[in-house]
Structure formats: structure tokens, C-alpha cells
Amino acid sequence: MTIGINGFEAVVSRFGYDPKTGLPNRVGSGQYCFELLLNFNEIDKKNNYIIYIPDNPASDMPQESENWNYKIVKPRKLWTMFGLSFELILGNSKPDIFFTPTHYLPLFTSIPSAISILDLSYLHFPQLFKGKDFIQLKYWGRYSIKKAKRIFTISQASKDDIINLYKIPSEKIIVTYPGIKSQISNLKSQNMEDLKKKYGINNPYILFVGTIQPRKNIVRLIEAFSKLKTDVELVIVGRKGWMWEEILVAPEKFDVEKRVKFLHEIPDDELPNFYKNAICFVLPSLYEGFGLPILEAMKYGCPVLTSNISSLPEAGGQAAIYFNPENVEEITKNLKKIIEDLDLRRELATKGYEQVKKFSWEKTARETLKALESI
Numbered sequence: 001m002t003i004g005i006n007g008f009e010a011v012v013s014r015f016g017y018d019p020k021t022g023l024p025n026r027v028g029s030g031q032y033c034f035e036l037l038l039n040f041n042e043i044d045k046k047n048n049y050i051i052y053i054p055d056n057p058a059s060d061m062p063q064e065s066e067n068w069n070y071k072i073v074k075p076r077k078l079w080t081m082f083g084l085s086f087e088l089i090l091g092n093s094k095p096d097i098f099f100t101p102t103h104y105l106p107l108f109t110s111i112p113s114a115i116s117i118l119d120l121s122y123l124h125f126p127q128l129f130k131g132k133d134f135i136q137l138k139y140w141g142r143y144s145i146k147k148a149k150r151i152f153t154i155s156q157a158s159k160d161d162i163i164n165l166y167k168i169p170s171e172k173i174i175v176t177y178p179g180i181k182s183q184i185s186n187l188k189s190q191n192m193e194d195l196k197k198k199y200g201i202n203n204p205y206i207l208f209v210g211t212i213q214p215r216k217n218i219v220r221l222i223e224a225f226s227k228l229k230t231d232v233e234l235v236i237v238g239r240k241g242w243m244w245e246e247i248l249v250a251p252e253k254f255d256v257e258k259r260v261k262f263l264h265e266i267p268d269d270e271l272p273n274f275y276k277n278a279i280c281f282v283l284p285s286l287y288e289g290f291g292l293p294i295l296e297a298m299k300y301g302c303p304v305l306t307s308n309i310s311s312l313p314e315a316g317g318q319a320a321i322y323f324n325p326e327n328v329e330e331i332t333k334n335l336k337k338i339i340e341d342l343d344l345r346r347e348l349a350t351k352g353y354e355q356v357k358k359f360s361w362e363k364t365a366r367e368t369l370k371a372l373e374s375i
Contacts, residue, residue: 003372004088004095004111005040007051007070008079009033009102011058015239018267023058025239027211029118031292032154032178033101037061039365041068047373050093054079080104081140097375099368101152103137105144112375114150117141119289119310120161121215128214128243142166149375152368154178154290155311174371177314179361180295181268192277199263205233206335207278207302209271209293210285212248212264213241217284217307217325219250224284224331226254232339234260237274275300280338280345283307284325291315295359298352303345305334317358319351 010033013024026034040049041062048067051057054076062068073079073087085106088098098105098113105113122129122137129137145151145166151173153159159173195201206225210216218236225234234256251260266274275281281297283306294315297304306312308322316322321338323330338344 001097001373002048002050002095003040004050004052004093004098005037006080006084006098006100006102007033007037007053007057007061010037010061011053011055012076020267021059023060027239029102029116031181032116032118034061035179035181035361036101036365036368039361040369043362043365044369047369050095052084052087054083081107085109097372099372100144103141103144105147107143112149113147114152114372114375115144115148116152116154117145117158117162118154119158119287120165121287121289123161123165124287125215130242148172150174150371152176152371155314157311157314158289174367176364176367176371177359178290178292179359179364180292180299180356195273195277199235199261201233201235201261203231203233204279205235205277206339207235207237207274207281207297208283209237209274209281209296210283211241212236212238212244212262214243214247215286217286218247220325220328221282221284221331222247222250222256222260223254224328224335225260226256227328227332228336228339230339232259232279235263235274235278236260237263237266237271239264271296272300275302278302280305280335280348282331282335283312284323284331285310285312286325288312288315294320295356298349299356301349301352303338303348304352305331305338317351317355319348319355321348 009030013030015025017024051070052073053070057070071093073083085108088106088109088111098111101116103117105115122134126134153175156175159175162168162173163170251257275297280303283291283293285307287310291312294304294306304316304320306316306320307325321334323334
């Protein structure tokens with residue numbers, strides 16, 4: 001069998017490229033696509049693969065081999081909608097099935113196809129999306145969902161959303177939980193003194209990691225943090241996404257600008273040190289398809305506090321403390337509790353190590369491949 005895959009997200013990043021390596025800064029669907037490609041290449045030597053991309057493959061992607069080939073399709077503008085459509089209709093590559101690890105299928109193809117829907121946040125919070133993006137997600141996404149033979153998603157909560165909001169039969173939707181990044185081999189251990197010198201973090205800190213956007217509920221986190229009578233700092237690590245202006249002025253609004261630090265560009269090989277040295281990690285999102293940073297924090301022994309909504313309890317299991325993300329007082333109460341209780345932090349760290357063992361990208365890839373072969 002020949003499996004065609006839309007590899008666009010693994011090659012092109014809307015968050016730019018690492019200046020040291022030139023590699024895409026992959027988050028969300030970009031990381032999901034990349035990890036699936038790596039693991040398909042590793043576990044499957046039986047099927048043939050054609051990976052459709054708009055540019056040369058990044059240097060960290062699998063090398064071409066007898067059963068693994070890249071097909072560069074031009075031009076990049078409206079790539080999936082038209083360029084990829086024409087390639088699948090008129091080109092000389094004819095896969096038996098086609099898989100796109102994003103919301104969108106090419107507009108024109110008769111090849112049996114599958115898609116991945118990581119979340120439906122655009123239907124829950126349409127006001128948080130740019131008009132053009134929302135229209136594309138709503139209408140092209142709906143077309144793709146209806147046309148796909150299989151729909152992959154990354155949590156039971158997201159599956160329930162797809163069933164309820166798009167009236168899709170349950171048997172058509174497959175939950176494949178994501179994994180977490182492999183241990184970084186060149187990681188250099190750093191302590192608080194190192195973080196102080198390089199990033200100006202002067203006191204013990206609470207950590208947030210994620211894209212700076214309204215859905216992450218960072219303004220309420222800052223408000224809750226402002227109610228703590230402590231010298232602890234709040235370190236917010238993440239690139240600017242959209243509608244970030246209100247978030248960046250929130251520390252001044254709540255009179256904690258000296259205790260809140262935004263760090264927008266942290267190399268991947270340094271992020272584990274932020275988890276390792278933090279008092280705790282907090283993810284107060286209003287909605288998540290899954291919430292991978294929860295597992296990343298647990299992997300490095302960082303206690304986790306997170307919202308009690310959507311998929312987050314699936315990620316955190318019994319190893320996290322949960323709160324109502326719309327209740328500022330409840331967030332403050334739980335932050336105070338974990339700051340003051342060392343035994344609780346140790347207990348959560350121990351449970352976190354066990355929770356992480358339940359997830360791996362190899363498992364994700366095997367379950368995805370099994371479903372693709374059944375189409």
C-alpha cells in the first residue's frame with residue numbers, strides 16, 4: 001500500500017525558524033505532524049510513503065529511502081486547497097490512501113482520505129479567531145470532516161465535540177493520544193543561579209508554557225497570581241499568537257509587573273530546565289485539544305495545576321490539581337496551597353512520572369497506521 005501524507009505542517013512554521021538550526025519552530029499541529037512522520041518511518045517498512053511538502057524537507061525529517069519519498073509541490077500560496085489538489089488529480093503520484101494531519105483535505109481528490117482534528121476551539125470561542133481563519137476553519141473544516149473516511153483526534157473530549165457539533169458517527173472517529181518529545185540529549189542542567197544570570201529570574205517561580213493567546217486564560221492567571229502575598233514570581237514562556245496585547249499589559253493592570261516575566265524565545269533545549277526548577281506548572285486554559293505541556297512538565301518532575309475542563313483531566317489523570325479556570329479565587333487558592341506544601345509537590349511529582357508512561361508518539365503512530373490501513 002502507498003500512503004500519501006500532507007507534510008506541510010512539519011516543514012512550514014507560522015512561528016518562524018530557529019536561528020541556530022534553521023529548523024521550524026513546531027508547536028501544536030506542526031509537532032503532531034512531525035512526530036507522526038518520524039514514527040511512521042521508524043516502525044513501518046512494509047508500506048510505501050509519499051510525503052507531500054511545499055519546500056525541501058527540514059534536516060531533522062527522515063531521509064528518503066526505498067519506501068519513503070518526498071514530493072515537492074508548488075506554489076506555496078493556497079497550497080493544500082489547490083496545489084495539492086492538482087497534484088493528487090493530475091500528478092504521477094497516486095497513493096492508495098491520503099492522510100492530512102490537519103483540519104483540511106485538498107478540495108479535489110477521489111483518493112480515500114483521513115484527517116486529524118486536534119480541537120474545535122474555533123466553534124467554542126469564535127470571537128478569539130481572526131475572521132479569515134474562522135471562516136476557513138468553519139467551512140473548509142466542515143467539508144473535510146464530512147468527506148474524510150476516518151477522523152483522528154487526540155482526546156475523548158474532542159471526539160465528543162466532533163460527534164455533537166458535526167453529527168459524525170462515533171465509529172468514524174478514532175482517539176489517538178499524543179506523546180511527548182524525546183529526552184533532549186544535549187540538555188545542560190541549570191540551577192536557579194543560572195536562570196537568574198541569563199533570564200533575570202530572581203526568586204522561586206510558577207511556570208506557564210504555551211502560545212500567548214486569549215484561550216490560554218493568562219489574564220485570569222495573572223489576576224489570581226496578584227492576590228498571592230509572596231515573593232514568588234510568575235514566568236510565562238511562549239511566543240505571541242494572536243490577540244496578545246491585553247495579556248502583555250495585564251501585569252501592570254494588576255500591579256505585579258515586577259513579579260511577572262514574559263519570555264518569548266526560549267530554545268527547546270533550555271525549556272526542560274524551566275520545568276525542573278519551577279515550584280509548579282500552571283495551565284489555566286479555557287479549552288484544549290489535549291494539553292501536551294502538562295505531560296512535559298510531569299516528565300521533568302514539575303507539579304501540575306490545570307483547568308478541570310475539556311481534555312485536560314485526560315492528560316493529567318490523578319497526577320494534577322484541578323480548578324475552575326473562570327474562578328480567579330479558586331486559582332489563587334490552589335496556587336497558595338501548592339506553594340506552601342512541599343509534601344504535596346513531591347506527591348504530585350511522583351504521580352506525574354507514572355502518568356507520563358501512558359503516552360508515547362510510537363503508540364500514537366501505531367494506532368494511526370492501523371486505522372489508515374483499514375480504510
